Amino acid sequence: MTKATLATVWLDGCSGCHMSFLDMDERLLDVAARADLVYSPLVDVKEFPAMVDVTLVEGAVSSEDDLEKIRMVRAHTRILVSLGDCAVTANVPGMRNPYGPGPLLQRAYIENVTINAQLPSQVVPKLLAKSRPVHKVVDVDVFLPGCPPSADQIFWVVDELLAGRIPDTAKMSRFGT
Amino acid sequence: MSVRTLVINGKDVAGDADQTILEVARENSIHIPTLCHLKGLSDVGACRLCVVEVAGVNKLLAACVTKVEEGMSVVTDSPTLHDYRRTIIEMLFMERNHVCSVCVANNHCELQDAAKELGLTHFDLPPLEPVVEVDASHERFVIDHNRCILCTRCVRVCDEIEEAHTWDVFDRGAGCRVITDMGTPWGESRTCTSCGKCVQVCPTGALFEKGRSVAEAKHRRRFLPYLRALEQDQQ
Numbered sequence: 001m002t003k004a005t006l007a008t009v010w011l012d013g014c015s016g017c018h019m020s021f022l023d024m025d026e027r028l029l030d031v032a033a034r035a036d037l038v039y040s041p042l043v044d045v046k047e048f049p050a051m052v053d054v055t056l057v058e059g060a061v062s063s064e065d066d067l068e069k070i071r072m073v074r075a076h077t078r079i080l081v082s083l084g085d086c087a088v089t090a091n092v093p094g095m096r097n098p099y100g101p102g103p104l105l106q107r108a109y110i111e112n113v114t115i116n117a118q119l120p121s122q123v124v125p126k127l128l129a130k131s132r133p134v135h136k137v138v139d140v141d142v143f144l145p146g147c148p149p150s151a152d153q154i155f156w157v158v159d160e161l162l163a164g165r166i167p168d169t170a171k172m173s174r175f176g177t
Numbered sequence: 178m179s180v181r182t183l184v185i186n187g188k189d190v191a192g193d194a195d196q197t198i199l200e201v202a203r204e205n206s207i208h209i210p211t212l213c214h215l216k217g218l219s220d221v222g223a224c225r226l227c228v229v230e231v232a233g234v235n236k237l238l239a240a241c242v243t244k245v246e247e248g249m250s251v252v253t254d255s256p257t258l259h260d261y262r263r264t265i266i267e268m269l270f271m272e273r274n275h276v277c278s279v280c281v282a283n284n285h286c287e288l289q290d291a292a293k294e295l296g297l298t299h300f301d302l303p304p305l306e307p308v309v310e311v312d313a314s315h316e317r318f319v320i321d322h323n324r325c326i327l328c329t330r331c332v333r334v335c336d337e338i339e340e341a342h343t344w345d346v347f348d349r350g351a352g353c354r355v356i357t358d359m360g361t362p363w364g365e366s367r368t369c370t371s372c373g374k375c376v377q378v379c380p381t382g383a384l385f386e387k388g389r390s391v392a393e394a395k396h397r398r399r400f401l402p403y404l405r406a407l408e409q410d411q412q
Contacts, residue, residue, distance in 0.1 A: 091278055145298060
């Protein structure tokens with residue numbers, strides 16, 4: 001039997017969910033013994049593999065780059081996990097939604113800047129009209145809300161998935177904190 | 178005292194004719210989730226979270242405003258009720274801008290707790306994401322309408338306990354708001370006594386004391402039944 005593969009993806013989030021992932025501490029050895037981390041901000045792999053068993057997604061879908069990335073990830077993932085409040089509800093990135101990207105960029109790059117005020121036009125990906133939860137853009141198999149979800153919760157979900165079960169997160173679900 | 182006997186979830190119980198299904202259920206350790214209800218205030222059935230099934234009635238009834246009747250048969254939990262309650266909570270989350278992680282009431286919020294209790298892991302309904310005002314004109318308190326679920330606890334405590342009636346409800350539907358003094362800014366209110374009871378009874382982070390940061394708005398509610406009891410003693 002070949003070893004399972006695991007990936008993590010970082011969209012519009014603060015990386016707190018990835019920090020919580022690392023907070024699994026010695027249990028990371030247990031996970032590593034059962035699955036290979038084949039793509040992640042935590043490892044130096046540039047290309048998403050052809051097919052990954054489990055992908056944890058942190059962050060909302062806020063830019064054209066996020067949108068392209070999550071569609072590609074979904075196409076190459078068996079079980080997609082929406083990890084943390086930004087991925088699940090859009091959370092803090094979604095706070096700009098009532099106003100739209102125009103006033104947001106104006107505030108951040110023009111009004112609050114003292115020198116060389118200009119809107120970004122290169123490298124920085126274009127913002128979508130609304131920041132969206134992952135499941136509003138692609139199908140999601142497992143939801144794990146929390147800001148961030150605790151290391152215990154993440155381990156339980158990963159552990160269940162690697163054991164071939166779809167975890168019922170309803171009993172441990174909580175937004176915020 | 179006029180006793181009524183009824184059945185709740187198959188259990189024989191008894192209550193006074195003046196009592197609601199919710200009161201009798203709680204006396205018998207039967208849990209019914211609530212949000213707008215608060216012991217010490219009148220009940221208005223605003224949130225509908227406490228809906229129950231009553232045999233022979235073809236609609237769901239709010240347990241907090243339905244009096245017990247002789248021979249009644251009540252079910253407080255079923256897959257149907259669970260679905261309705263989940264939808265109520267989801268609609269409350271989607272109606273305004275609730276962002277638990279950066280809310281003053283994070284970890285001290287009854288809406289957040291209700292979502293947990295009902296096992297909500299995500300929201301399928303489309304969010305309204307309205308532009309909603311925040312009134313920080315009061316010297317000590319803030320009303321953030323982004324977090325308001327229109328439970329009207331503030332309106333009731335101000336009217337029934339403080340007897341100032343500064344708060345009231347304005348407009349309908351998505352435009353509905355709690356307002357102070359016919360819609361003037363809170364800081365200019367001539368009726369507000371700045372007692373802060375409204376802040377203490379708010380189930381979410383809509384009403385809070387200035388200077389509170391994320392997750393710092395703990396509510397102190399135990400004063401309510403005492404004040405109510407004192408009031409009744411005086412009458």
